[in-house]
Amino acid sequence: KAGVTQTPRYLIKTRGQQVTLSCSPISGHRSVSWYQQTPGQGLQFLFEYFSETQRNKGNFPGRFSGRQFSNSRSEMNVSTLELGDSALYLCASSSSRVTTEAFFGQGTRLTVV
């Protein structure tokens, strides 16, 4: 069974640009969550999608958005990039709506210059 796949693995963007990251969950998993990981703030929850609906949202500005497609694949978008958005963005998939184990992808390393 394939794991969680995130693309691309690395990205370099310029301040002010926008970026879209993609996540394909484990087959059969319908919940996808996104996290930002930085040395200073650690792992912080961005949002969770289940069956194409955003179910939870963390404390991030509106520049961070996401969506989920009918095949459970998810994308997150960051608009008007800032230097502080440089981070490892991680996607986690879970099998069900109720609280259960979450499996992470390798992440997308975003560098904003």
Next chain:
Amino acid sequence: GESVGLHLPTLSVQEGDNSIINCAYSNSASDYFIWYKQESGKGPQFIIDIRSNMDKRQGQRVTVLLNKTVKHLSLQIAATQPGDSAVYFCAENRSGGGNKLTFGTGTQLKVEL
């Protein structure tokens, strides 16, 4: 507010010894806990989980202990190996919270030969 904290940022152990990584949480409503291992350049890897109706759970070479009275969680690794060197995170969630995880700051485990 919600917080999950780790007692030690770095833990050094000799190969073959047992390792104990601790975690404190403050949200008494938390009822689901996960330990993750993260190696450099990789996403967090699920190790073991425990629900609040249990005090102890064992896996392969790992044991998680939960003390709800003092809101404390620990991960024990038996016969620590060089491949166990990584950063370990505890994460918490609560029923009704979907799959939104709150992570601790992480403990760097270093295995000395």
